Amino acid sequence: MTRPxxxxxxxxxxGDALVRELVEAGRPVRLxxxxxxxPSWAESGDPLExxxxxxxxEEEVAAALEGAATVVNAVSLYVETRELGFEAIHVEGAGRLARLAREVGIDxxxxxxxxxxxxxxxxxxxRAxxxxxxxxxxxxxxxxxxxxSVLFGPNDAFLGGLARLVRLPAVPLFGRGETRLQPVHVIDVARALARLTGPEAPARRLFELGGGDVLRYREIVELVMARLGHERPLVPVPFWLWRALAGGLSRLPSPPLTRDQIILMQRDNVVADGVGTFDDLGLRPRSLREGLPDSLVSPAR
Ligand SMILES: NC(=O)c1ccc[n+]([C@@H]2O[C@H](COP(=O)([O-])OP(=O)(O)OC[C@H]3O[C@@H](n4cnc5c(N)ncnc54)[C@H](OP(=O)(O)O)[C@@H]3O)[C@@H](O)[C@H]2O)c1
Incomplete structure (x- = not known):
């Protein structure tokens, strides 16, 4: 039997998009x-456990790896709590998974x-x-x-958040909205991961995956407004004010905005030179403009 x-x-x-990509290709998966x-899309008889x-x-991770050939770590934590920190998930958890994978012979x-x-x-x-x-x-x-780069697709957090924001009377921007992003469709990243877990080992070991176009934050807000049929003024808001706001919200149990998100929005988030990309995997990622209709449902006219 093929190892999962x-x-x-x-x-x-x-993770869900990747599992679906693999299962639909008939490859056995352990979720x-x-x-x-x-998953709602899965059928009984699919090669999925x-x-x-x-x-x-430790013991749970070791048991989950038993008999497997390949492992993908798509575990996430975006907001720290008193009980659960970034270190435990992104550093210790990731390191534990890799060490135990090596010990059971996963290559x-x-x-x-x-x-x-x-x-x-x-x-x-x-940093984590x-x-x-x-x-x-x-x-x-x-x-x-x-x-x-930032992921988009049906029911995502990124465009879904912007769709809520553009319903306000005026849309606050991070700074002047000049930060450059390269939003990438979740299915395109899932396809890349399916290739990377496939029979041919890639020569490269570091990949950065960005979508088909690089856009300033302000341009993305404009595209979302056009798609949803809203026209609102865009209001630049300095980063120091965002940081103060995030500081105040940090006391809430699940803050809608964190200091880490503000810091991320101060830096361009685009694919660097000299790394593996979709090109190396023979894939062409769609642009945000191409992917917007299937990601954000426009209001019924
Ligand atoms: N979304 C983006 O825009 C984006 C952009 C760049 C990079 N990434 C990276 O892509 C990866 C996946 O992100 P995502 O947005 O798909 O995350 P997500 O939707 O928040 O999903 C996180 C997954 O991890 C599982 N999980 C959380 N804590 C766990 C734990 N302690 N042990 C085992 N499983 C745990 C969750 O299920 P349970 O809660 O049931 O455990 C869930 O299946 C992350 O590494 C993220 O940093 C995402």
Whole structure:
């Protein structure tokens, strides 16, 4: 029997798209999460099994890897709480998964990270992503690191958030809205991951995946407004004011905005030179303009 591909975080936004891509190609998948559920798109008889495991727990991770050939880490944590920090998930969890994968003889591991992962970042989130990459490579030097730009697609957090924002009487921008982003469709990233877990080992080990166009934040807001038929004034808001707002909101149990998000929005988030890209995988990612209609449903006319 073909050994399964283990997708840690397989019920998340990206994980679900990857699991679907693999299952539809007839490749056996083990979906792992703390609360795994049978996906709504899956049919009985699909080559899919669900396993409950927390990436923080050694025995559960080891059991989830048994008999597997390949593993993808798509576990995420965007907002820290008192009980759960970035370090536990992005650094210790990622390192644990890589070490245990090596111990059971798995030779292909794909670690999801993000563009701009730097250990010197003022953002605790970004620093943890960089340290996580290092922890994975220390345990498994031939692991593949994949850093996507911001993901979009049906029911995403990014465009969904903007769709709510453009209903306000005026739309606040991060600074002057000049930050450049390269939004990438979740299915395009899932296809790239399916290639990276496929039979042909890629020569490259570090990939940055961005969509078909680079847009300023302000341009993305304008595209969303045009798609939803809203016309609102765009109001520049200085970053210091955003930071103050995020500081105030940080006391809420699940803050709608964090300091880490503000720091991320101050830096361009586009594919760097000298890394593996969609091109190296023979794929052409769609642009935000192409993907917008299937991601944001415009109001009935
Ligand atoms: N979304 C983006 O725009 C974006 C951009 C760049 C990079 N990325 C990266 O892509 C990856 C996936 O992101 P996403 O947005 O798809 O995440 P997501 O939707 O938040 O999904 C997270 C997944 O991880 C699982 N999970 C969380 N904590 C866990 C734990 N302790 N043990 C085991 N599983 C756990 C969740 O299921 P349970 O809660 O049931 O455990 C869920 O399946 C992350 O590495 C993220 O940083 C995302």
């Amino acid at each position: 591909i283990v997708v840690f975080g397989g019920s998340g936004f990206l 792992v999460a703390r609360h795994p559920a049978w 669900l396993v409950t495991a927390d990436i923080r727990h 292909r591991l794909v670690q999801l990270s993000g563009i701009g992962a730097e250990s010197t970042s003022p953002s605790a989130y970004v 992503r960089a340290q996580g990459e290092r922890a994975v490579l220390a345990a498994m030097p031939r692991a593949i690191i994949v850093r996507p």
